[in-house]
Amino acid sequence: MNYIxxxxxxxxxxxxxxxxxxxxLKFENDAFFFTDARYLTEANEFVKNAEVVLMDRRDPLKAxxxxxxxxxxxxxxxNPQEWSxxxxxxxxxxxxxxxxxxxxxxxxxxxxxxxxxxxxxKEAARLGALAFDNxxxxxxxxxxxxxxxxxxxxAENIFKDYGELELSFSPIVALDENAAKPHALPSDKIxxxxxxxxxxxxxxxxxxxxxxxxxxNVDENMVFDKSAKFADAKKQKIYDTVLKAQEASIKKVRAGxxxxxxxxxxxxVIEKAGFGKYFIHSTGHGxxxxxxxxxxxxxxSQDMIEENMVFTIEPGIYIPNEFGVRIEDTVIAKSxxxxxxx
Numbered sequence: 556m557n558y559i560x561x562x563x564x565x566x567x568x569x570x571x572x573x574x575x576x577x578x579x580l581k582f583e584n585d586a587f588f589f590t591d592a593r594y595l596t597e598a599n600e601f602v603k604n605a606e607v608v609l610m611d612r613r614d615p616l617k618a619x620x621x622x623x624x625x626x627x628x629x630x631x632x633x634n635p636q637e638w639s640x641x642x643x644x645x646x647x648x649x650x651x652x653x654x655x656x657x658x659x660x661x662x663x664x665x666x667x668x669x670x671x672x673x674x675x676x677k678e679a680a681r682l683g684a685l686a687f688d689n690x691x692x693x694x695x696x697x698x699x700x701x702x703x704x705x706x707x708x709x710a711e712n713i714f715k716d717y718g719e720l721e722l723s724f725s726p727i728v729a730l731d732e733n734a735a736k737p738h739a740l741p742s743d744k745i746x747x748x749x750x751x752x753x754x755x756x757x758x759x760x761x762x763x764x765x766x767x768x769x770x771x772n773v774d775e776n777m778v779f780d781k782s783a784k785f786a787d788a789k790k791q792k793i794y795d796t797v798l799k800a801q802e803a804s805i806k807k808v809r810a811g812x813x814x815x816x817x818x819x820x821x822x823x824v825i826e827k828a829g830f831g832k833y834f835i836h837s838t839g840h841g842x843x844x845x846x847x848x849x850x851x852x853x854x855x856s857q858d859m860i861e862e863n864m865v866f867t868i869e870p871g872i873y874i875p876n877e878f879g880v881r882i883e884d885t886v887i888a889k890s891x892x893x894x895x896x897x
Contacts, residue, residue, distance in 0.1 A: 557582050558632040558660065559619070559646075564844035565637075565661035567762060572601035576612075578619050579605065582626050589619055616646050623650055632657050659849065666841065666849045668863050673887060675763045676842070676865055680885055680896040683723075683758045683765030686714045687779040690754065695775055698746050703728055707741035714756050723757030723764035723846045734770070734879035737836055737871060748774055749786055751878045757846065764846045766867050767897060768883035770794060781882065790880075793830065793872045797880045800824035800870040804838055804852075808868070808886055808893035814856040821870045822854065830872045839867040842885050864888045865896075 560566050560579040567573040569581065570588055574597070578589040586605035590598050591612045598607045610618045623631065630653040635643070647654050668676065690713050698706060710726040729739035730746060734753035746752070755768040769779035772786075781798055785791040804821035818838040825834045837853030842865050850858035852866055869883030887894040 556632055557626075557628045557630060558657075560634070560661060561637040561642075562634070562661065564762070565634075568661065568665050568844060570605045571603040572598060574598070576610075576615065578610070578615070580619060580622060582628065585626075587622055589615075591615070616642070620646065620649055623652065629653060630655055632660060634658055634660055662841070662843075662845070662849045665843060666864060667861055668843065668865050668887075672763065672843065673863060673865070675761045676765070676885070676887075677896050679723075679758060679760035679763050679765040680767070682716075682720065682760055683714070683756065683767055684897045686716070686756065686758060687754065687767065687769060689713050690756075691771075691778050694746070694752075694773065694777060698773070699748060701746050702743050703730055703733065703741040703746070704743060706746060710754070710756060714758050716758075721759040723759055723766055726756035727753065727768075729753045729879070731878045732876050734881075735873045735875050735877060736879070737873060737881070746773060751785070751790060751880075752777075753879060753881060754779060755881065755883065762844055764842050764844070765897075766842050766846060766883065766885055768869055768881045770797075770880045770882060790878060792828075793874070793878075794880050796825060796828040796830060797870055797872055797882050800834075801868055801882045801884070804868045804870065805884070805886060805893055805895065808860065808888050810860055810862040810864075810888050810890045812860050814850050814852045814858040814860060815854055817852050817860070817868070818854050818856065821868070825870060825872060833872045833874055834870060835873060836871065839869055839883075841866045860888045862888060862890045 558581050563573040566579040574594040580587040587608050588602045588605045589608045589610045632655045635656050707728045710728050730744050731751050733739045750773050752773050753770045757765040771777050771783050800821035803824050804817050807817045807820040839852035841848030841850050865887050867885050871881035873879035884895050
């Protein structure tokens with residue numbers, strides 16, 4: 556297959572290096588990494604299995620078009636999500652070949668993780684879990700009386716390990732009614748004892764992401780495990796329901812099942828408890844170089860699970876203006892079951 560890539564993570568997966576101005580071109584037997592002079596030294600040092608080509612910053616696609624013409628190919632696969640209309644017009648209007656759309660074809664190629672990738676993802680998960688522990692200690696010592704905004708800023712610092720790591724995404728730190736918003740933005744709400752706190756966060760290790768969510772009751776002994784206890788009976792019932800749903804979905808994971816079956820296993824638990832309309836997103840998503848990859852673990856997903864696919868299981872219940880609960884772990888599908896990496 557002849558194809559062209561522009562997305563940084565897609566290019567990194569192909570050749571071990573990427574930057575904010577690059578194009579990767581792959582023919583049957585040849586590969587080329589195009590970048591400008593700013594990144595040429597690093598590209599020559601780190602790019603693997605591809606020839607590095609200098610591009611003209613005034614016309615970045617000029618060299619790319621020249622190499623495509625020279626290859627005399629008839630068709631080129633591309634992901635339309637990677638290109639602006641102007642960029643694609645500049646590329647395609649000057650080439651008399653067939654451009655074939657294939658959305659997310661890079662993610663489809665890397666949906667099954669290699670042994671090395673699995674090891675990196677496990678280390679990312681370990682570092683992410685450690686940051687959860689460190690943030691819990693921070694809350695125990697200094698968190699009471701602080702706003703969500705302040706807690707959010709501190710969470711960013713802790714998960715970055717004060718500059719040692721990158722974030723998979725901006726952390727979600729949400730209290731009580733703000734936790735009813737799955738992607739809540741930090742507010743001025745103040746953290747108090749016996750309040751519900753939802754934390755969704757992750758780190759990057761060697762560019763691979765971790766992703767985890769815990770919901771906890773805030774007190775002097777608070778930890779981000781799954782044994783949360785709430786004085787409020789409704790919170791406890793919903794928490795226990797979400798935990799049971801997550802356990803049901805995780806139990807369903809193995810190679811050979813459909814993603815929709817995994818979603819159904821947990822969703823049925825929530826529906827039978829009477830909270831079905833408050834579970835407002837899919838059960839999970841793939842994790843890798845991108846924080847959201849394939850497969851999609853949802854009711855309408857057509858994906859079939861194969862060994863060494865990596866994805867999240869994260870059911871949730873969100874009661875508007877009251878509170879929300881989500882519990883999330885990242886898992887690896889195995890031939891006869893599942894490995895939870897946290």
